[in-house]
Amino acid sequence: MDEDFDNHLYQGARVEPLQILDCSPPLVREQLDADKAADLARVFKALGDPVRLRILSIVASHAGGEACVCDITDAFDLTQPTISHHLKVLRDVGLLTHERRGSWVYYQLVPENLAQLSALLDIPATV
Template sequence: MSNQSPNPSRDEACCSPLVQEPLSMDRTVQLARMFKALGDPVRLRLLSLIASHLGGEACVCDISDSFDLSQPTISHHLKVLRQAGLLDCERRGTWVYYRVVPGTLQQLSATLDMSDLSHTVDEALVTS
């Protein structure tokens, strides 16, 4: 017989901010902007290319060949990712280098991580 409570508290059940408590309006707006930016396949791929690039940063010249799009279109998508708070940039001479804002991907992942909750729910079903 298990001595664990079949109905764990919310804090015990999950560490995901999404289910611990309601998101603040500011945080909701911030997350919505990020997820909306990532809803476009080109932007999602751009973020992935930059995050996985050697040194964690890339200039437009490094990633433009990965797309059948014009350089201004790539720059527009990068601007959207920057405005959403996902990318940061730095001008070096004539080139602009982009990098993922530190901690952003972990924040998005943690917001959606419900693995702890599903594991706890499964345990509760087995012990009841």
């Protein structure tokens, strides 16, 4: 894990859900401006880590579309602070949201942001 690079990339760079992806047309229809490209690069950087992809998969495949932090932590041979770092990165780019219930935190996907990422990359096979 390149935590120093992650910290540099995400430091103070919280991306509000839908802000960077708001109605983004597929890449083949419209060029991205520099700001939107930089914001999207942060999202794709977050997705570029295998642990974060697994975390998204765990949350997505869990009953009810949410997973307790204990379920996420148990799936890895990583320390709790490392898992917390990955969860924070995914929250900061708007892919996960969370809710505290008692002493546990439950994570949910932000489906509209994932759908907009998918739509952005929805490029026909013959361009």
